[in-house]
Amino acid sequence: MKRNAFFQLVQKKDGVYLKSYPALHGGAPLSMEDIMQYLEQKKIMDVQLGDIAAFVEDAAQQKNAEKKILSEDRLPEKEFPLITIDPKRRFAKIRLYPPSNGGMRISSEEILDRVEQMGIKSGLLPENIKLMLKGRLYCTDVLIARATPPVQGSDAxxxxxxxxxxxxxxxxxxxxxxxxxxxxxxxxxxxxxxxxxxxxxxxxxxxxxxxxxxxxxxxxxxxxxxxxxxxxxxxxxxxxxxxxxxxxxxxxxxVFVADQYEVPADVGPSTGDIEYDGSVVVKGNVLTGYAIKATGDIMVNGVVEGASLTTDGKIVLKRGIQGKGEATLQAGGDVISNFIESANVTCGGKIMTEAIMHSKVTAEDDIVVKGKRGMIAGGYLKTKTKIEAKTIGSTMGTLTELQVGIDPKIVEQHRFLEKEVEQLTSEREGLMQNVLLLKKRMDTKGKLDDEKMASLKKTGKRIQEIDTRLEENAAEREVLEVELNKKDNGRIIAENIVYPGVKMTISNVSNTIKSEVQHSAFVRDGADIRIRAI
Incomplete structure (x- = not known):
């Protein structure tokens, strides 16, 4: 049976000695920290650290070692249990130290009384206490209480x-x-x-x-x-x-279910603005200055001019939008349009079109510009995922900006959480120093006055609050880091050509194209944007 090395206080005529007993069958050797912890509990303070270190070294080199540590008489020490509770209260353990020569042994009932005094109520393992006492397992951590873990549920x-x-x-x-x-x-x-x-x-x-x-x-x-x-x-x-x-x-x-509302001609003076709880189909055009607001999908067979279209669903424009700088499209789902010119478009899905010119376009999903033209020229396009087109920019150097990648809000929140960890950790270190000073004073004087005892309790409560928040913070950062560490932070694809002057931003890395690039994909690689052939 494996047994850790242990030590014993031995009373002699000329003083108090430490005596060692060797480990058996691969047990742990004596540790200086273990001895110091025991002496502190027994209020034996006037011991030289050098004597303890020499004793531990001697014990490691021979089966039994002795070292005088005090030149005074002391009453015999009873067998001593040191009970500790995990900070998260998931388990409690006991470490037993032997009696000095002439000292008495402790009973399992006495240990259980101490356990109760410490507030340990659940998951007790009294059989472990009996085995420890019977086997005299000194200087060995023995589990005496174990929490009952929760049974995890499942998401709806x-x-x-x-x-x-x-x-x-x-x-x-x-x-x-x-x-x-x-x-x-x-x-x-x-x-x-x-x-x-x-x-x-x-x-x-x-x-x-x-x-x-x-x-x-x-x-x-x-x-x-x-x-x-x-x-x-x-x-x-x-x-x-x-x-x-x-x-x-x-x-x-x-989920929305609605009948379809149909406009047989143009949305204009003859119809006024349209607001409908469902889907809207316009057979003609949507004229400048008019608006459609729907909860379902919007389909326009003709051209949208400088109008406003807002929906929780999709927008489909068979002939496109010529917005004159006044058009606004807001969709909860996808936007499908023959072309998009001089318009402001925002959607919660993807955008599919043959051309985007001089427009501000924001999508949660891909922006795909294909078909016969497949051209992006002028404006500002932004999505978290992918922008794909045949041609990006123009020979005239039209200002064209593309942005893909991680939501900046995620980066900002992650930085906030990291700063919070630094602040809380620093505060905790200061509080722990205060706790140690107060406990040392209590060990020396035997007690603290009411003011200092209240301060100790208040500090302990604040440390628990900090530990709880640090655990929550770690969980929140773990979720954000999954997003931040994704290798695919968005990409830009040009099947034919990208002209000089096009500005690209992938995640938080930006680059302006200096010369023509053909048949390429642009991806983030560390702090750079790399060009890969397609």
């Missing part, structure tokens, strides 16, 4: 029973021309159709720490079926049904 899950990823991707013929007449933008539903089902979250079961406190399971994601008009839920809220025939869209986790 929503399953949608319709196509939530309608792309409105237009067909393309062999010549590279985009056919905006063949679009699949409407997801049809019938009355009574099941739209979604919810599997509720399992919250899990709390555990108990060794002090009897609750150990909460990791929080799970709670979800609910969210919907607009023309929809109802089952009594238990776990099934969603359509009340009417129409088309269904999913916007920000909310």
């Amino acid at each position: 899950v929503i399953t949608y029973h319709f196509d939530v990823d309608k792309t409105c991707k237009p067909a393309m013929d062999e010549s590279g021309n985009v056919d905006f007449h063949q679009l699949d933008m409407i997801e049809k539903v019938s009355e009574g159709q099941l739209l979604a089902t919810l599997q509720p979250a399992d919250l899990g079961t709390p555990g108990t720490d060794v002090m009897g406190g609750e150990l909460k399971p990791i929080k799970v994601k709670q979800l609910f079926l969210k919907h607009g008009k023309n929809i109802h839920l089952s009594e238990d809220g776990c099934e969603m049904y359509s009340d009417v025939p129409g088309n269904v869209t999913l916007v920000d986790d909310t």
Whole structure:
């Protein structure tokens, strides 16, 4: 049986000695820290560190060693248990030290009394105490209490029973021309159709720490079926049904079902602005100065001029937008347009078009400029993922800026959390120094006055608060670092040519093209933007 080395206080006529007993079968050797910890607990303070170090060295070289540490008489020391509790209260352990010669042994009942006095209530292992005492396992950490861990639950899950990823991707013929007449933008539903089902979250079961406190399971994601008009839920809220025939869209986790509103000609003086809770189809044009606002999708067969189109769904413009610097498009989903000129476009999905000229374009997903022209010339384009075109920039040096990569908000939040760690760590170090000073004074004088005792408790509480916040901070940084450490921080692809003067920013790295580049992809590589052939 493996046994750690241990030491014993031995009373002799001329003073107090330390005596060593060797480790057996690979047990741990004596440590100076262990001896110092015991002497501190026993208020034996006037011992030279050099004597302790020499004793430990002698013990390592021979089976038994002795070293005189005091020249005074002391009462015999009883067998002594040192009980410690993990800071997170996940376990408690005991370290037993032998009695001095003439000292008494301690009983398991006495140890259990001390355990109770320390507030240890749950997960006790009394059989370990009995085995330790029976085997005289000195200078060895023995587990005496173990927390009951929580049972982790699981996130709620929503399953949608319709196509939530309608792309409105237009067909393309062999010549590279985009056919905006063949679009699949409407997801049809019938009355009574099941739209979604919810599997509720399992919250899990709390555990108990060794002090009897609750150990909460990791929080799970709670979800609910969210919907607009023309929809109802089952009594238990776990099934969603359509009340009417129409088309269904999913916007920000909310399901909408609506009939389609159709404008037979232009949106202009004859119609006024249009606001509709559903999808809108315009057979003609949308004239300058007019607006369409919808919760479903917007499809325009003609041209959009300097108008405003706002929707929670998709926008499809079969003949494009000639915005005259006044047009604004805001879509929760994709934007599909023959071309985009002199307009401000923002969407929560991707953008697909044949040309973007002198426009400000922002998308959550890819910006794809293909078809016969496939041209980006002038303006500012921004997305987190990918910008792809045939030609970027122009021979005239038109100012063209492209930005892809990580959301700057993520970088800013990560920097804030790192600074918070530095501040909290520095504060904790200062508080720990104060705690050590107060404990040393208490060991020396036997007690503290009321003011200093209150200060010690207040400092301990603040240290616990800091430790909790540091754990939360680490978890938050871990989530952000997954995003920051992704190798694919966005890319820019030019099938044909990129002209000089085009400015590219990938994540937080920028570069301005100095000479023509052909058939290339641009990616971030550390602090540089690299060009790769395609």
